[in-house]
Amino acid sequence: MNAERHEDLAALAALDLLTTAEQAEFTVALAHHLELATLAASLRSTAAELAHIAPVAEPPADLKIRLLNSIAIQAKTARATLAQSPRLAILPFPTWIGFATAACFACLAAYFAQAYFNESALNSAFRDQQTLADLSLRSTKNQLAAERLITQRELADAVKRASDSAALITTLESRLAETKQQLFAQGTIADYKIATLASLLGNSSQAGAVAVWNPASQEGVLTVQKLPALAADKDYQLWVVDPQYSIPVDGGVFKVDPATGEGRLIFHPNRPVKTVAKFAVSLERKGGVPKAEGPMVLIGP
Amino acid sequence: MPLMLSSHLSSYISWPSPVHGLEPARVFPRMKTEQIADFSHARHEADARLLGLVAAGDSAALGELYDRFSRPLYATALRILNDPGEAQDIVHDAFVSVWEKASSFETTRGTAFSWVLTLTRNRAIDRLRSRRRRHELLETSTPSDLGLDENTSGPAANLAASTSDQASTLRAAVAALPADQQRALKLAFFSGLTQEEIAARLETPLGTIKARIRRGLLKLRDQLANRL
Numbered sequence: 001m002n003a004e005r006h007e008d009l010a011a012l013a014a015l016d017l018l019t020t021a022e023q024a025e026f027t028v029a030l031a032h033h034l035e036l037a038t039l040a041a042s043l044r045s046t047a048a049e050l051a052h053i054a055p056v057a058e059p060p061a062d063l064k065i066r067l068l069n070s071i072a073i074q075a076k077t078a079r080a081t082l083a084q085s086p087r088l089a090i091l092p093f094p095t096w097i098g099f100a101t102a103a104c105f106a107c108l109a110a111y112f113a114q115a116y117f118n119e120s121a122l123n124s125a126f127r128d129q130q131t132l133a134d135l136s137l138r139s140t141k142n143q144l145a146a147e148r149l150i151t152q153r154e155l156a157d158a159v160k161r162a163s164d165s166a167a168l169i170t171t172l173e174s175r176l177a178e179t180k181q182q183l184f185a186q187g188t189i190a191d192y193k194i195a196t197l198a199s200l201l202g203n204s205s206q207a208g209a210v211a212v213w214n215p216a217s218q219e220g221v222l223t224v225q226k227l228p229a230l231a232a233d234k235d236y237q238l239w240v241v242d243p244q245y246s247i248p249v250d251g252g253v254f255k256v257d258p259a260t261g262e263g264r265l266i267f268h269p270n271r272p273v274k275t276v277a278k279f280a281v282s283l284e285r286k287g288g289v290p291k292a293e294g295p296m297v298l299i300g301p
Numbered sequence: 302m303p304l305m306l307s308s309h310l311s312s313y314i315s316w317p318s319p320v321h322g323l324e325p326a327r328v329f330p331r332m333k334t335e336q337i338a339d340f341s342h343a344r345h346e347a348d349a350r351l352l353g354l355v356a357a358g359d360s361a362a363l364g365e366l367y368d369r370f371s372r373p374l375y376a377t378a379l380r381i382l383n384d385p386g387e388a389q390d391i392v393h394d395a396f397v398s399v400w401e402k403a404s405s406f407e408t409t410r411g412t413a414f415s416w417v418l419t420l421t422r423n424r425a426i427d428r429l430r431s432r433r434r435r436h437e438l439l440e441t442s443t444p445s446d447l448g449l450d451e452n453t454s455g456p457a458a459n460l461a462a463s464t465s466d467q468a469s470t471l472r473a474a475v476a477a478l479p480a481d482q483q484r485a486l487k488l489a490f491f492s493g494l495t496q497e498e499i500a501a502r503l504e505t506p507l508g509t510i511k512a513r514i515r516r517g518l519l520k521l522r523d524q525l526a527n528r529l
Contacts, residue, residue, distance in 0.1 A: 011515040015489045016423065017496050041411045046522040048415030050490045051373040052471040054380035059371050063389050067367060067396050071360055074397070
């Protein structure tokens with residue numbers, strides 16, 4: 001609070017013009033600023049001097065006498081009251097009646113005052129309850145509003161997740177369709193042809209092979225075992241016998257492990273194969289030949 | 302004993318009672334400004350001592366205090382109420398209150414005169430407001446409420462103009478204030494109006510009214526410090 005505000009309050013106080021709020025403010029300020037009390041006292045004294053600018057008027061002479069008489073009567077009454085108070089214990093009967101009546105009135109007044117205060121307390125309690133209920137209602141409203149916001153946010157997230165899921169499902173369905181298409185293109189396992197090839201070699205009767213052929217992809221796998229080791233200028237060559245061709249179709253050349261006689265060939269015939277009648281393996285010169293020349297070592301089924 | 306003290310006080314102060322109407326320089330023609338200030342201080346101190354005696358139950362001291370204060374108090378009550386009978390009742394009741402409450406006076410809160418004046422003025426204003434509430438005759442009940450013309454007609458105006466030198470000094474000090482500050486101060490002191498009512502009456506913003514009252518009182522205080 002600045003000095004000007006203090007002066008304002010002190011000036012208004014000097015003329016008894018403070019509002020209730022200003023009076024409270026002034027009281028607080030007086031407690032904290034000792035110099036304000038001095039200022040207020042000086043302004044009050046100054047304001048009092050304004051009395052001298054009123055048109056001069058002489059009070060009637062008997063006013064002073066009247067005043068002093070009032071004072072004298074008051075003093076006499078006070079003395080008489082003091083003097084009479086010890087005799088209260090021996091009051092005559094009529095005086096006792098008066099006091100009894102007064103006591104009754106006092107009791108009644110106390111009873112009604114008590115009733116009034118009880119009623120006031122009850123009203124106050126109701127008001128407090130009302131206030132609490134209002135607060136609770138406001139709190140619940142706020143909570144509901146917050147929950148609604150959270151729910152809206154969760155709903156938005158769920159919608160977004162559902163949208164993402166739908167997109168994923170679409171993608172998966174698309175992939176599934178592609179896979180199905182590929183599978184369809186590749187054919188099913190039931191369409192695969194699996195054949196075992198038996199040895200035609202007198203000195204290696206345990207030699208053998210398994211061929212798995214996928215007609216859809218025109219691709220196959222040949223696994224051989226216990227074939228004799230090859231000479232450096234030789235290769236084994238696979239042949240696929242298809243009745244539509246006059247000679248077997250070249251399936252490719254392969255080698256075997258000299259120690260175990262095992263080998264594996266993923267083959268793609270150099271001509272389209274419609275029906276596989278047999279698989280055959282021959283011993284050919286290195287690099288293979290277009291038409292089988294060497295001895296057959298495996299055939300099947 | 303109280304009477305003796307009171308008599309002793311009178312001789313100490315060295316002026317005949319009542320003294321409110323006498324200018325210090327008139328009592329002591331050769332006094333300088335500092336001496337005049339001392340005189341004013343001594344006057345307030347003497348008032349306070351009298352009040353102390355009243356608090357002790359000295360009715361003679363109350364009589365002396367009455368002689369000192371009654372004229373400006375009565376003039377103020379009359380100025381506020383515009384009714385001699387009511388003004389007399391107010392002054393009477395105020396002095397009875399002084400008799401009863403003198404012990405509660407504190408010198409730190411102002412002069413003895415300001416304390417007694419407050420008792421009188423508050424009573425007069427209470428009665429004025431009560432009258433206004435009863436009759437709702439604000440405009441007619443106190444025709445000179447505005448305090449702009451000290452010579453307006455009415456019972457108060459019929460009284461003799463101030464012949465007091467001290468009153469003349471006060472009037473001169475007030476006259477030296479800007480006119481708007483004079484109007485605000487007079488209304489605030491004599492009309493019994495609230496700040497808002499004063500602002501409405503003068504058709505001036507409330508903040509301006511407060512500022513005028515503040516500046517007016519501060520200037521008046523400084524001027525009185527120089528003149529008394």
